Amino acid sequence: MKAVVANSNQPGCLELGEVAEPVVDYNESLITVTGFSLNRGELRRAQSAPDGTQIGWDLVGVVKNAARDGSGPSEGNRVVGFSRRMCGWAQRVALPTRDFTVIPDAVSERDAATLPVAGLTALYALERCERLLGSKILVTGASGGVGYFACQLGRLMGAEVVAQLRRADFVDVVRATKVNDVIISTDGTGLEAQGKFRAIIDGVGGPVLSKLLPQLDERGRAILYGVSAGPEVTLAVRELFLTGDGRIEGFHLYRETEIESAAKGLDRLLRLVADKCLITHVPITDNWNNIGETATRLIGRDFPGKAVLTI
Numbered sequence: 284m285k286a287v288v289a290n291s292n293q294p295g296c297l298e299l300g301e302v303a304e305p306v307v308d309y310n311e312s313l314i315t316v317t318g319f320s321l322n323r324g325e326l327r328r329a330q331s332a333p334d335g336t337q338i339g340w341d342l343v344g345v346v347k348n349a350a351r352d353g354s355g356p357s358e359g360n361r362v363v364g365f366s367r368r369m370c371g372w373a374q375r376v377a378l379p380t381r382d383f384t385v386i387p388d389a390v391s392e393r394d395a396a397t398l399p400v401a402g403l404t405a406l407y408a409l410e411r412c413e414r415l416l417g418s419k420i421l422v423t424g425a426s427g428g429v430g431y432f433a434c435q436l437g438r439l440m441g442a443e444v445v446a447q448l449r450r451a452d453f454v455d456v457v458r459a460t461k462v463n464d465v466i467i468s469t470d471g472t473g474l475e476a477q478g479k480f481r482a483i484i485d486g487v488g489g490p491v492l493s494k495l496l497p498q499l500d501e502r503g504r505a506i507l508y509g510v511s512a513g514p515e516v517t518l519a520v521r522e523l524f525l526t527g528d529g530r531i532e533g534f535h536l537y538r539e540t541e542i543e544s545a546a547k548g549l550d551r552l553l554r555l556v557a558d559k560c561l562i563t564h565v566p567i568t569d570n571w572n573n574i575g576e577t578a579t580r581l582i583g584r585d586f587p588g589k590a591v592l593t594i
């Protein structure tokens with residue numbers, strides 16, 4: 284069958300290649316994949332993976348064979364899921380039933396495809412934080428896949444959300460999330476005036492995060508999930524210990540989806556999309572034959588939000 288695989292000589296280090304059919308375990312369903320969204324993380328993985336390695340976390344499709352253990356949706360259901368083995372961008376994929384769920388009729392496959400990695404990361408990162416109702420929080424990289432959802436989910440949790448982004452041309456997209464304030468800053472300058480934050484949901488790292496960490500409040504949580512601007516951060520230790528109980532926490536989605544299955548988290552996000560409480564931003568839709576070009580555009584930050592490709 285055809286699948287997206289790493290190839291260091293191709294645009295975006297990706298191409299469509301031939302791979303073996305998936306082996307389906309007892310607790311897994313075989314899914315005919317119809318589309319997927321791209322994430323920065325798997326595109327980075329493609330840049331360092333041996334040629335031929337399958338790539339792809341997020342996917343939507345239709346259940347071809349239900350799991351033999353009786354769990355999960357039955358055949359013919361439209362589903363969205365997350366391939367932990369990173370084999371999702373293929374004509375067919377085997378997924379444990381805890382890693383996918385049925386797409387409600389009110390939700391398009393395009394919208395559903397954006398949710399697994401970006402939506403679940405935003406959801407679980409915010410849920411690590413306490414007492415958000417009425418508190419001020421900061422979301423960095425608000426124009427990105429995760430940041431865009433974190434802005435909206437933060438508002439839904441009752442927080443006053445300040446969004447940081449670096450490009451003025453993406454401001455309108457971020458404002459559509461109904462955040463309370465938008466700050467354009469490439470290095471964190473300008474955020475001091477915002478005062479203290481109960482939570483900092485950060486996927487950027489680098490100098491932005493260095494500037495921000497002293498702004499945690501006394502019960503603040505900085506949830507660090509990404510390093511788009513760089514992995515090294517200067518930590519103002521004095522300001523941190525003066526917060527009393529301010530904490531910096533690492534976040535990894537694989538770990539979080541052991542605490543709550545991706546299927547359950549996706550059910551919650553899909554309900555919000557169906558109720559029009561959560562919107563997606565998908566400026567790029569294309570065929571998977573153009574995987575290299577789309578990946579190159581995402582890594583180059585050519586567009587805000589998400590890209591969805593169909594098979």
Ligand SMILES: NC(=O)c1ccc[n+]([C@@H]2O[C@H](COP(=O)([O-])OP(=O)(O)OC[C@H]3O[C@@H](n4cnc5c(N)ncnc54)[C@H](OP(=O)(O)O)[C@@H]3O)[C@@H](O)[C@H]2O)c1
Pocket residue numbers: 322323324325400401404423424425426427428429430448449450453469486487491507508509510511512513534535536537581584586587588
């Ligand atoms: N730990 C986990 O489990 C987990 C889960 C999901 C994602 N991640 C990681 O989180 C990060 C964000 O993921 P994503 O899918 O949201 O990526 P994305 O869609 O590419 O968004 C990246 C965001 O970071 C901003 N950004 C990029 N480079 C920057 C720089 N040099 N300085 C300041 N801002 C910069 C972008 O701003 P512009 O729009 O202005 O370019 C954009 O808002 C990635 O590093 C990804 O690998 C980790």
